Amino acid sequence: xxxxxxxxxxxxxxxxxxxxxxxxxxxxxxxxxxxxxxxxxxxxxxxxxxxxxxxxxxxxxxxxxxxxxxxxxxxxxxxxxxxxxxxxxxxxxxxxxxxxxxxxxxxxxxxxxxxxxxxxxxxxxxxxxxxxxxxxxxxxxxxxxxxxxxxxxxxxxxxxxxxxxxxxxxxxxxxxx
Amino acid sequence: xxxxxxxxxxxxxxxxxxxxxxxxxxxxxxxxxxxxxxxxxxxxxxxxxxxxxxxxxxxxxxxxxxxxxxxxxxxxxxxxxxxxxxxxxxxxxxxxxxxxxxxxxxxxxxxxxxxxxxxxxxxxxxxxxxxxxxxxxxxxxxxxxxxxxxxxxxxxxxxxxxxxxxxxxxxxxxxxxxxxxxxxxxxxxxxxxxxxxxxxxxxxxxxxxxxxxxxxxxxxxxxxxxxxxxxxxxxxxxxxxxxxxxxxxxxxxxxxxxxxxxxxxxxxxxxxxxxxxxxxxxxxxxxxxxxxxxxxxxxxxxxxxxxxxxxxxxxxxxxxxxxxxxxxxxxxxxxxxxxxxxxxxxxxxxxxxxxxxxxxxxxxxxxxxxxxxxxxxxxxxxxxxxxxxxxxxx
Numbered sequence: 001x002x003x004x005x006x007x008x009x010x011x012x013x014x015x016x017x018x019x020x021x022x023x024x025x026x027x028x029x030x031x032x033x034x035x036x037x038x039x040x041x042x043x044x045x046x047x048x049x050x051x052x053x054x055x056x057x058x059x060x061x062x063x064x065x066x067x068x069x070x071x072x073x074x075x076x077x078x079x080x081x082x083x084x085x086x087x088x089x090x091x092x093x094x095x096x097x098x099x100x101x102x103x104x105x106x107x108x109x110x111x112x113x114x115x116x117x118x119x120x121x122x123x124x125x126x127x128x129x130x131x132x133x134x135x136x137x138x139x140x141x142x143x144x145x146x147x148x149x150x151x152x153x154x155x156x157x158x159x160x161x162x163x164x165x166x167x168x169x170x171x172x173x174x175x176x177x
Numbered sequence: 178x179x180x181x182x183x184x185x186x187x188x189x190x191x192x193x194x195x196x197x198x199x200x201x202x203x204x205x206x207x208x209x210x211x212x213x214x215x216x217x218x219x220x221x222x223x224x225x226x227x228x229x230x231x232x233x234x235x236x237x238x239x240x241x242x243x244x245x246x247x248x249x250x251x252x253x254x255x256x257x258x259x260x261x262x263x264x265x266x267x268x269x270x271x272x273x274x275x276x277x278x279x280x281x282x283x284x285x286x287x288x289x290x291x292x293x294x295x296x297x298x299x300x301x302x303x304x305x306x307x308x309x310x311x312x313x314x315x316x317x318x319x320x321x322x323x324x325x326x327x328x329x330x331x332x333x334x335x336x337x338x339x340x341x342x343x344x345x346x347x348x349x350x351x352x353x354x355x356x357x358x359x360x361x362x363x364x365x366x367x368x369x370x371x372x373x374x375x376x377x378x379x380x381x382x383x384x385x386x387x388x389x390x391x392x393x394x395x396x397x398x399x400x401x402x403x404x405x406x407x408x409x410x411x412x413x414x415x416x417x418x419x420x421x422x423x424x425x426x427x428x429x430x431x432x433x434x435x436x437x438x439x440x441x442x443x444x445x446x447x448x449x450x451x452x453x454x455x456x457x458x459x460x461x462x463x464x465x466x467x468x469x470x471x472x473x474x475x476x477x478x479x480x481x482x483x484x485x486x487x488x489x490x491x492x493x494x495x496x497x498x499x500x501x502x503x504x505x506x507x508x509x510x511x512x513x514x515x516x517x518x519x520x521x522x523x524x525x526x527x528x529x530x531x532x533x534x535x536x537x538x539x540x541x542x543x544x545x546x547x548x549x550x551x552x553x554x555x556x557x558x559x560x561x562x563x564x565x566x567x568x569x570x571x
Contacts, residue, residue, distance in 0.1 A: 086449050087449075088446075088449070092446075094439075094442055094443055094446045095443065095446060095447060097439065097443070098443070
């Protein structure tokens with residue numbers, strides 16, 4: 001029976017080794033890297049590659065809301081039921097803007113909400129890292145770096161060797177389930 | 178407690194000398210503009226009013242931001258305070274520069290022509306308020322209030338350099354100061370700019386000027402911060418984090434300006450009243466409409482989208498580019514507010530529109546750099562200065 005590997009994790013005893021390992025992983029070309037720490041560590045911000053997918057999703061949501069509102073108002077006021085209101089043009093965009101703004105906000109926040117759930121893997125209730133029994137220490141005094149199997153240059157053997165060179169307490173395979 | 182801050186930052190030598198070319202350019206352009214005034218006095222006064230509204234907006238907006246930062250604190254306020262204070266201390270000079278507008282009243286304002294007022298019912302009812310003696314009297318009152326607050330704010334801030342913490346006193350004067358600032362700017366912008374069109378009124382007008390002045394002042398402060406951050410000693414102090422904060426405030430001002438400008442348009446559009454739409458008609462249906470469209474694109478859409486980016490706000494260079502666009506658009510905005518009243522058929526650009534604002538600007542910058550060179554570049558006695566400076570590693 002073959003196990004599905006989600007990633008390879010290394011456990012570190014102090015934040016300095018974790019940051020060094022993260023920098024090395026970045027320099028080695030790994031992109032799907034995540035660090036888990038008991039408290040925020042400033043230097044990690046630059047060391048961990050930015051994989052945030054939420055901002056573009058929210059932006060696209062906002063843009064869709066903006067266009068949806070304009071299309072809807074244009075269809076209603078110009079095509080479906082044109083009424084002359086005090087001589088104003090049918091495509092009376094200054095008064096459309098209020099709805100366009102509202103739908104921009106509405107769509108952006110719905111996309112942010114659904115996007116957050118989707119990116120967190122909902123409806124899955126837990127994170128693969130919790131399959132490691134030692135991971136409970138991450139809220140205490142241990143620092144974890146995980147290179148995920150989805151990384152383009154991930155290789156179960158090579159990545160494990162790579163992390164073992166970083167002077168960790170232990171290197172572990174993280175199971176998918 | 179006496180201040181113990183290790184640095185006594187002084188204005189770097191090259192910036193210290195900038196007052197001289199500024200003054201020469203200002204006086205030179207003024208001489209050229211005065212020659213133009215002999216040929217076209219009306220155009221001169223129009224251009225002068227437009228330029229004056231920009232530079233006094235910069236000084237007043239700076240005073241408002243000084244008062245805001247006394248009330249709210251924050252690292253951005255500590256590092257920009259001296260630049261903003263120097264800008265607000267140009268107010269006495271701007272009071273002198275107001276005098277030429279008094280000679281232009283009959284060239285600028287319809288309400289100063291008694292024959293026009295006699296024939297027009299609305300203007301007849303406005304006459305007890307909008308007349309020359311009261312116009313001048315109110316202007317004196319505005320300047321007395323503004324210069325009083327500028328004087329006190331500066332005096333107590335300098336005292337802080339010598340004997341330490343004056344936070345409470347500065348906050349106590351800033352709270353009433355901000356309230357009075359909003360009221361006086363509302364009245365002044367009504368007198369000086371809104372009354373250019375005989376029947377026009379807009380209740381949001383004053384706030385539009387308040388926000389525009391804050392926007393102008395913040396742009397100017399960011400440019401000065403970018404200049405100072407490249408020179409010792411401020412290069413040790415000003416960090417990306419400070420620019421990040423200033424960039425976020427700038428985004429707020431850009432959005433607030435768009436919100437207020439749009440609110441005014443929407444209400445006039447929905448009301449469609451014959452007293453209100455004549456202000457928009459030349460600015461909308463003639464070639465002036467392109468200027469208005471440029472305002473929407475370059476004073477809102479493009480800066481708004483650019484300022485969403487975090488790396489852009491943290492880099493003095495890229496932030497300065499956005500600020501450059503915004504400052505240029507502040508001129509265009511005032512051009513669009515003032516000039517269509519006189520050329521309702523379409524866009525007209527006169528060379529005095531360019532020389533006069535720059536003439537005032539050159540002289541203004543000379544006074545500004547003179548003020549800035551007289552004081553330490555940081556409020557060394559402020560109780561939160563260590564925090565504002567040392568928390569800024571990133």
